[in-house]
Amino acid sequence: MALDRWIALILLGICIVYGYTAWFTMDAGLAPFMRRNPVWPSSFPKVLSVLGIAASFIILIGLEKGEEKIGEIDHRRLDDYFYGQALLLLALMVVYALCLRPVGFLISTAGFLIIGSLILGERKWHIMLPVAISATFAVWYLVQEVLSIYMRPLPTFITNLTGG
Known part of the structure; x- marks a missing residue:
């Protein structure tokens, strides 16, 4: 098989x-x-x-x-696959999960999407930034306002200053 x-x-x-x-x-x-x-x-x-x-x-x-x-996966040519990108994306996922509470959803998610697309090779900043930022805000709005599930949108020190 x-x-x-x-x-x-x-x-x-x-x-x-x-x-x-x-x-x-x-x-x-x-x-x-x-x-x-x-x-x-x-x-x-x-x-x-x-x-x-x-x-x-x-x-x-x-x-x-x-x-x-x-074509099947050629076991003799495993060095030709992009292990570096896969490992960087896995590391980025771990960093994203660790930063979600202290950094806030908006900054950490937008950063994850931007850095992840850079790792995968996207270089069109004029497309990448608006898509990442609008997707981040859309997901936050849907979860926060539509589903009424609180997600800390901003870093902890900013929410502590504003009393939120």
Whole structure:
């Protein structure tokens, strides 16, 4: 079995466990008034688990390859892959998670998107900056104002000065 199918099999197992958790255990601790809401905290994990299971099955069956034979991963040429970019992105994700509370959502998310796109090779600043900043504000607005979930928008020292 090819490497992509082994990875899909592992992801299928993870998605099944994640889906079981989302469908059967997350909703048990909900308060009674939340049970009447149309969207529960487990709604997005349920959708993600179903999509993950479907994508894993598609890869396991081989439907994504179609009629053409897409090249398999060549184990003899593993040095040709971009490990540096992948490791830098993983490190950036860790830094982002650590900076989210003290630096605030707006600055850390915009920084993550800008630095992440630089790592991946984007050099068009006139496109990258407006997209990163508008996406950051859109996500913050949706989570903060629409879903009413508080996310610290600014660094801790600024919110302490303003009393927020």
